[in-house]
Amino acid sequence: MRMDIITIFPEYFDPLNLSLVGKAREAGVLDIRVHDLRAWTSDRHRTVDDTPYGGGAGMVMKPDVWGRALDAVASGADGGDRNDASGPEPQLVIPTPSGRPFTQEMAAELADEPWLIFACGRYEGIDARVAEDAAMRMPVTEVSIGDYVLNGGEVAALVITEAVVRLLPDVLGNPESLREESFADGLLEYPVYTKPLSWRGRAVPDVLLSGHHGNVARWRRDQALHRTAERRPDLIAELDPADLDEHDRAVLADLGWVVQPTGLVHARRSVAH
Numbered sequence: 001m002r003m004d005i006i007t008i009f010p011e012y013f014d015p016l017n018l019s020l021v022g023k024a025r026e027a028g029v030l031d032i033r034v035h036d037l038r039a040w041t042s043d044r045h046r047t048v049d050d051t052p053y054g055g056g057a058g059m060v061m062k063p064d065v066w067g068r069a070l071d072a073v074a075s076g077a078d079g080g081d082r083n084d085a086s087g088p089e090p091q092l093v094i095p096t097p098s099g100r101p102f103t104q105e106m107a108a109e110l111a112d113e114p115w116l117i118f119a120c121g122r123y124e125g126i127d128a129r130v131a132e133d134a135a136m137r138m139p140v141t142e143v144s145i146g147d148y149v150l151n152g153g154e155v156a157a158l159v160i161t162e163a164v165v166r167l168l169p170d171v172l173g174n175p176e177s178l179r180e181e182s183f184a185d186g187l188l189e190y191p192v193y194t195k196p197l198s199w200r201g202r203a204v205p206d207v208l209l210s211g212h213h214g215n216v217a218r219w220r221r222d223q224a225l226h227r228t229a230e231r232r233p234d235l236i237a238e239l240d241p242a243d244l245d246e247h248d249r250a251v252l253a254d255l256g257w258v259v260q261p262t263g264l265v266h267a268r269r270s271v272a273h
């Protein structure tokens with residue numbers, strides 16, 4: 001996979017040389033290029049923003065600078081070896097708090113793309129015409145990583161990059177851990193333990209030492225159901241009742257969740273207030 005990241009803070013992306021992402025780059029599975037947006041400014045002060053039409057606080061990033069940057073990067077002209085129009089089409093990802101919520105499902109979709117371009121703006125945003133204009137030539141997705149405000153898209157681009165890269169073939173050592181982790185089955189992960197058996201007076205649950213794989217799997221499933229009901233009732237409401245066995249239904253019923261024709265419903269409180 002190729003990734004191009006356009007930002008006024010290239011140093012934000014130094015961590016992409018570390019750990020799993022760094023190894024993927026060394027192994028040649030991943031080609032990441034970070035570009036300084038100011039390379040496409042034309043004035044002496046290398047200006048990237050201006051005041052908003054209609055008034056209001058903060059600054060808006062200029063369309064002309066972004067337009068030149070995206071034209072150059074998407075054409076492969078900027079240090080690329082993909083000047084060939086027959087090559088893959090890039091998908092543009094614009095991190096913004098007003099984007100679609102980033103999910104594991106979206107990470108998996110992006111991991112199937114051959115080429116992603118990230119356009120990192122400051123949080124007041126990029127002139128809206130930039131995304132509209134880019135969409136004439138490539139798929140564009142505006143993405144939010146959560147309901148809170150960051151100063152710019154850089155940290156969000158790092159988050160999205162890490163979530164995507166670990167799904168690439170030949171990046172994660174053990175693909176089992178992809179299937180077992182949170183969200184794969186719509187539930188949070190169960191608690192995990194390692195040695196020592198007793199630590200600060202706290203024992204590892206007996207069932208995990210039993211060697212009985214069926215009981216271990218059942219206990220983990222119960223823990224996942226309890227945790228999810230406690231921390232993420234919105235995820236319980238999204239479960240498909242067809243995926244729940246009798247034992248699951250009994251555990252959930254204990255927690256107040258009942259299967260109705262419309263799906264799972266909490267008997268004592270509604271999820272959305």
Ligand code: 6GU
Pocket residue numbers: 094095096097099122123143144145146147148149150151152153156157
């Ligand atoms: Cl993607 N960008 C910014 N600037 N703030 C955010 C965000 C993105 N997602 C949540 N907050």
